[in-house]
Amino acid sequence: MKYVDTTQVQKKMSSRLLTNRIAKTLFLLATLFGLLVLVVLIYRVFSQSLGWIDFDFLNNRLSTNPERAGIKGAIMGTMWLMLVVAPVTLILGVGTAIYLEEYAKKGRLQAFIQMNISNLAGVPSIVFGILGLTIFVRGLNLGAVVLAGGFTMALLVLPVVVVASQEAIRAVPQFLREASYGMGATKWQTIKNVVLPAAIPGILTGVILALSRAIGETAPLVVIGIPAFIIPLPDGLLDKFTVMPLQIYYWTIDSALVDEYANLAAATIVVLLLVLFIMNSIAVLIRNKFQRRF
Template identity: 70%
Template sequence: MEYIDIDRVKKRMDKRLFINKMVKGIFFASAMFGLVVLAILLYRVIADSIGWISMDFLTGLLSTSAERAGIRGAIIGTLWLMAIVGPVTMILGVGTAIYLEEYAKKGKIHSIIQTNIANLAGVPSIVFGILGLTIFVRLFGLGASVIAGGLTMSLLVLPIVVVAAQEAIRSVPSHLREASYGMGATKWQTIKNVILPASIAGILTGVILALSRAIGETAPLVVIGIPALLIPVPTNVTDNFTALPMQIYYWTLDAVLVAEYANLAAATIVVLLIVLFILNSAAILIRNKFSKRY
């Protein structure tokens, strides 16, 4: 009497092996799916923008006539926004990270701040817009100005900088710290002269990533009432301004009325993506070049 039915076993084995082979292909296809969509998206945007990006487009002022419209105001507005978000998030973010890593005792306050930052990172950007609208625009009376937009954006991207700076500070080996204390340095001297220089690459990477998030964000700007009209180019922080994503938003909406606006939107997207690409490359470069291994 046979205990093993060879045919049945073989049939079952074949089936299992067949499934095994088939799913590998499916998994690979699925990993490729995202990339294919990315390629289509980039192709569409670039194809739509061909012929529309020129020096006149980059330096020209906004115009209702599609042929003459330029994005100088939006570019300068985005630069102004970065000029606020960069320093503000750097100071607040690094300060918070140093406090959490070096000063706060692992107790209630530490865990409240830490949990709070994790929660803030998950709050939808539009809710930050409402905060900015209520506090900065209305309560402080700043209007839809560079400073109101910049502060709103700073709060939005702050968690990114805090988390990056915390990781950078945590990765500084403790023997550097102890050597500094051993030489008689105080705590702040140790932080200022040893820990911050050793973690600057990670901190800068975080700030750059935060900036690249901030310049692509649209929802908070829409909510605080940033226009995309014919307004003068901002010259200081209390001026009204517009930014690249706002320009894309209005042109996309109005593409129903004027078909060429879709091309203008695509051209502005290309400019925005190039800026993002440069920023992210810089972040990778800094991380690879200046991060020391201990």
């Protein structure tokens, strides 16, 4: 007596297995699509920049003549910008994280600050630009200078540092704190001498990632009104400045007029990507090398 029609089962099974195989291939292809774009993008940028990156390009100032134009001003501008962004985000970010993790009682205020930070992370960068334009550039009458740009960028990347620091502090095991209290240390002494040293690799990784975000960000700086053409090199916090992404932006939109500007933009992109690559490598290195698992 036959309960199961094996040919029917076979037929159904083979179509199910076929779907299974097709799906697997499809998923793999989808994954490879992203990587393919990455390869094409990098190849395009590198091939367009070929012959344009040399010492002169890095050491010359801006010029309307593509042959003589360089990005020294943009590189210096980026460095000055980081000089503002790094300390401001470090102090604000780590301070907020310590407060939320170690001092704040679980309650309304803590939940409110936490909600604020997660929503702040979702605000488009251009809105931060408007905030910077209104408060720092016009409100404090600073103009589009390093300080105004730095403050704007610092607020933009603040959530990244806060969240990373919070995770790093949370990962410090409770028994370390208890051991410190047991030795008679006060709360602040425990935080300063035990929690922060243990959390520092995670915090540093977060700060570096935040800085690399700030280096690549364009929109807020366009909005605070940095003009296309700045020849003098920045020399202080109250000087006008430009950065690499802005230079890429202006060269790209002008490439319709002068073809070589596209090459200059590509060359600047290569420099920018190299800087970002180095920074991210350092972050990964710190994370792998110094992060202790308890």
